[in-house]
Amino acid sequence: MLLVILAIIASETAATWPLDSVIARGDSSIDLVWVPESANTRSAWYAQCCPGDSNYSHCDFTPGQSYTGEAYSYGGEDPYYLFRSRLARGDLAGSHDCHWNNCGDPSPVVTGTDCSGFVCFAWNVGRESTGGMAVNHNYAHIPFDSIRDGDALVKSGSHTVLVVDASEYPDLLIYESYGWPVNGCRQRVVTVTSATWAGYIAIRNPAIASEIAAGQNANAGVRPLSGAEADSRLFDLAGRSVRGRLLKRGNAAQSVLIVHADGTRSLGRIVR
Amino acid sequence: MMLRPAFGIASVMCAICIWAENGNAAPSFFPWGAEFQLKSTENGDTICIAAVFADSTGIYLYDLAQGRIVVIDSAGAIAARIKLQSTGRSTYAGDDFVVRDGQTLFLNTIDRSIEVFALGDGSHVKSIPYPQDALKSEPKRINRFVNRIFLDGDRILLGNERRLFVLDEGLGKAAASFGIRKAAASQKFLLVNGKRVATLVGSQVRMNGITRGREIATRYPMWGKRYCEFKGRLLGVSLDASGVKISEIR
Numbered sequence: 001m002l003l004v005i006l007a008i009i010a011s012e013t014a015a016t017w018p019l020d021s022v023i024a025r026g027d028s029s030i031d032l033v034w035v036p037e038s039a040n041t042r043s044a045w046y047a048q049c050c051p052g053d054s055n056y057s058h059c060d061f062t063p064g065q066s067y068t069g070e071a072y073s074y075g076g077e078d079p080y081y082l083f084r085s086r087l088a089r090g091d092l093a094g095s096h097d098c099h100w101n102n103c104g105d106p107s108p109v110v111t112g113t114d115c116s117g118f119v120c121f122a123w124n125v126g127r128e129s130t131g132g133m134a135v136n137h138n139y140a141h142i143p144f145d146s147i148r149d150g151d152a153l154v155k156s157g158s159h160t161v162l163v164v165d166a167s168e169y170p171d172l173l174i175y176e177s178y179g180w181p182v183n184g185c186r187q188r189v190v191t192v193t194s195a196t197w198a199g200y201i202a203i204r205n206p207a208i209a210s211e212i213a214a215g216q217n218a219n220a221g222v223r224p225l226s227g228a229e230a231d232s233r234l235f236d237l238a239g240r241s242v243r244g245r246l247l248k249r250g251n252a253a254q255s256v257l258i259v260h261a262d263g264t265r266s267l268g269r270i271v272r
Numbered sequence: 273m274m275l276r277p278a279f280g281i282a283s284v285m286c287a288i289c290i291w292a293e294n295g296n297a298a299p300s301f302f303p304w305g306a307e308f309q310l311k312s313t314e315n316g317d318t319i320c321i322a323a324v325f326a327d328s329t330g331i332y333l334y335d336l337a338q339g340r341i342v343v344i345d346s347a348g349a350i351a352a353r354i355k356l357q358s359t360g361r362s363t364y365a366g367d368d369f370v371v372r373d374g375q376t377l378f379l380n381t382i383d384r385s386i387e388v389f390a391l392g393d394g395s396h397v398k399s400i401p402y403p404q405d406a407l408k409s410e411p412k413r414i415n416r417f418v419n420r421i422f423l424d425g426d427r428i429l430l431g432n433e434r435r436l437f438v439l440d441e442g443l444g445k446a447a448a449s450f451g452i453r454k455a456a457a458s459q460k461f462l463l464v465n466g467k468r469v470a471t472l473v474g475s476q477v478r479m480n481g482i483t484r485g486r487e488i489a490t491r492y493p494m495w496g497k498r499y500c501e502f503k504g505r506l507l508g509v510s511l512d513a514s515g516v517k518i519s520e521i522r
Contacts, residue, residue, distance in 0.1 A: 055362065060361070061360065062360045067360065068382060068383045068384055069382055069383075074314065096314060097314045157316075158315065158316030159315040159316045159317070164413055164414075165412055165414040167412050168412065168414050168434075172414075173414040176315075179315050180313055180314060180362060181313075181319075181336065181339075181363040182361060182362075182364050183361055183362065183364075184382060186381065187381070187417055188367075188381075188419070188495070189414060189417065189432065195491050196492065196493045
């Protein structure tokens with residue numbers, strides 16, 4: 001029985017999490033459009049936790065105004081869909097380290113996500129602090145010039161971001177949950193060789209790395225398709241038939257990169 | 273209302289404009305603490321000036337840390353400080369901006385709008401949507417992201433360091449007649465000012481294809497453009513350990 005349990009645990013550990021799903025979770029977090037109501041922005045809690053602070057003695061957001069991107073909340077880890085439902089329930093939107101320091105974990109009354117909550121959600125792993133991510137032996141530390149889509153940059157005790165497009169290295173398109181003054185999930189282009197990123201390490205979740213071999217910026221491990229392969233039937237990773245042009249084939253059996261009619265690319269499977 | 277008389281402020285600030293040359297040189301240096309403060313964010317970033325723009329009137333610095341525009345005159349002194357009305361994200365108005373017809377136009381890349389402020393008093397005038405799909409045919413995600421705004425005459429150019437399109441403000445779409453302007457391989461757009469285009473090739477800054485000098489390094493990041501053209505001179509802004517520096521590229 002113990003062996004069976006261990007086998008199940010091992011299979012779960014080795015499970016892959018498609019790069020497309022990582023990016024899709026990131027997209028959903030930065031694209032989320034929401035409008036706070038007065039219940040989500042009540043000042044009393046903020047004023048109580050950070051009295052006299054010009055930035056933090058009130059909610060970051062204005063009732064009735066439209067925002068894009070899930071709210072930043074220090075210590076928060078709510079996925080975008082939970083953020084939406086908690087707003088509807090009347091929970092507060094967003095918080096900062098000041099509130100945590102003075103009032104403790106705000107998660108019971110405040111919804112949103114911080115930087116590590118966001119990256120862990122995109123990676124489909126349990127939430128960790130930036131310090132935990134930096135020393136987690138499950139994650140490979142990689143040189144900056146080997147950064148690929150789906151990797152993360154992390155600085156212990158400070159910040160972490162998700163790498164979404166590394167094809168123009170050292171310029172990277174990143175997704176992140178950013179605190180003051182932005183106060184939410186966003187995308188940004190950074191030059192990772194600049195002094196700002198000197199204290200960061202690049203980490204790779206192996207559950208994603210196994211799929212990246214045929215991923216969007218993965219030129220290593222892929223080869224041009226033969227004519228016969230180009231006529232094959234294409235499926236997405238959920239097994240649904242899709243239309244598109246097959247671009248490259250990865251090392252993993254049947255793993256291919258599909259170019260869709262609108263020019264977007266995704267990982268898929270091939271059946272001849 | 274933060275706009276202040278130009279010459280009174282100028283007389284005070286000239287003392288720290290260590291590179292002012294004969295009254296017609298804008299390059300300036302502002303040590304930390306007097307006019308500008310570096311602010312650390314809870315994400316470990318250090319922010320202050322986020323973007324720069326220039327026209328015949330002066331050089332405009334977007335002070336993200338304090339949510340304001342600081343105008344530098346041709347003598348290299350501070351001519352005005354304009355506090356920007358908050359649009360709902362604290363001191364953040366956008367990643368990049370331009371000045372046109374007495375208004376500042378900020379590119380808010382988070383809520384994906386152009387936020388227009390009156391230059392006189394910093395009041396928020398309106399929001400203009402911009403198309404989200406103008407660069408959707410680009411295979412690389414990094415080239416689809418819109419995080420730069422330039423002016424070509426009165427026309428607004430949007431895009432990024434590798435792809436640009438003209439905004440049809442009436443339709444809120446990319447102007448079809450212009451198409452997508454692509455930077456050559458291994459080049460990046462640093463500045464578009466009408467027909468004058470500054471690009472980065474390796475570490476060399478070129479203006480209309482002619483090498484002008486080396487790229488200026490900055491210790492602390494800026495979110496928008498770091499280069500501007502003022503009275504025919506190509507200038508770059510950098511933030512280092514000692515302060516805000518405006519240097520000529522030559």
